[in-house]
Amino acid sequence: MNLKSNTVTSHVMPTYARVDLAFERGEGAWVTTTTEERYLDFTGGVAVNVLGHAHPRLVAALTEQAGKLWHSSNLFRVTNAEVLADRLCAATFADLVFFCNSGAEALEGTIKTARKHHAVNGHPDKYRIITYEGAFHGRTLATLAAGGNKKYLEGFGPPVEGFDQVAFGDLEATKQAIGPNTCAILIEPIMGEGGVRVVPHAFLRELRALCDQHGLLLLFDEVQSGMGRTGALFAYQQTGVTPDVMAVAKGLGGGFPVGAFLTTAEAGKGMTPGTHGSTFGGNPLATAVGNAVLDVVLEPGFFERVKQTSLLFKQRLAELKDSHLSIIAEIRGEGLLLGIRMNVPNGEMVDALRAEKMLVVAAGDNVVRLLPPLNISDADVGEAIARIDRAAAALEQHQKGATK
């Protein structure tokens, strides 16, 4: 079958319902379109641009590395990757880091690590992983099975075996789901795509206890919540609960594609030479930028500032909720991973904000996500509040018109 079409209007595969905007450049929290319109960008490239657009330190790190060496493969040592791995381990629970290129790959590696751990312990039969409804772990076949979203799985053949999904926050169901073949529990400490749902710390503590009691590994997906987004380098550090393996990506490269999974030596002991690989993973360009991101976010006072900004932002959002009760249902989230649950369809708020020249992302549970750069100024937060206020007022006008 070779039926090349001459009626395709765009040759980019139409898997996204894209907004008809294209950007020419960005600076901090602002982006400028190819037609010279300026937008306040609270999508952050979907939680990726932790330091906004065109941060001078990241630009310098990338361009400096670009003049020296782009790629050498993992057949050889990669100095930037070694440094980044050392720094990530010094800052976390982990002993070992594997670099890849995306969040889904980081989760694939996390899943493989958990299964292999039990296999080398003499239990290859322990391969099943408990996951939660509403989770999002990526779009590869295994991560789709882990996420369990029927809409995303539909039509792609039998889902990858070995995932047992239970209701969000349901401890009893979690206990029931643990069987002789269970190897791990996988959870996002804050569900991003699922609607900025913060998992109660007490629930995470219960999961840690269950894992310890049953010899399971606790796997955290911090692809969205990591890299300072919640006001700590990783969200788990504010929960009092430590995972055995953790997936990271999005903010790690501040916009340059890079992912990683981090593990203790014990949990990762099955990942020996030949067990896993990636051609591009952790290449000199990606890890040069990763190191530059860490340079900035680990500066003294950076996370304090994220927390202060978050407090200011949440207070002002709460005021907006009180003045637009028919539009805004709830403010949720931690740090600068914030969500507005809507009383009208969330897509209407996304559109109303775009009309106010502000960009945001929809999430599950009828939520609009706010993902500003972590180094955003108070003035830009003020600008966002003004635009959300005007968008909510426009939606109220629309509501009144509809009921007349």
Ligand SMILES: *Cc1c(COP(=O)(O)O)cnc(C)c1O
């Ligand atoms: C975005 C995301 C992923 C998938 O990352 P990709 O880079 O798109 O593969 C996985 N888990 C979480 C929590 C995410 O937010």
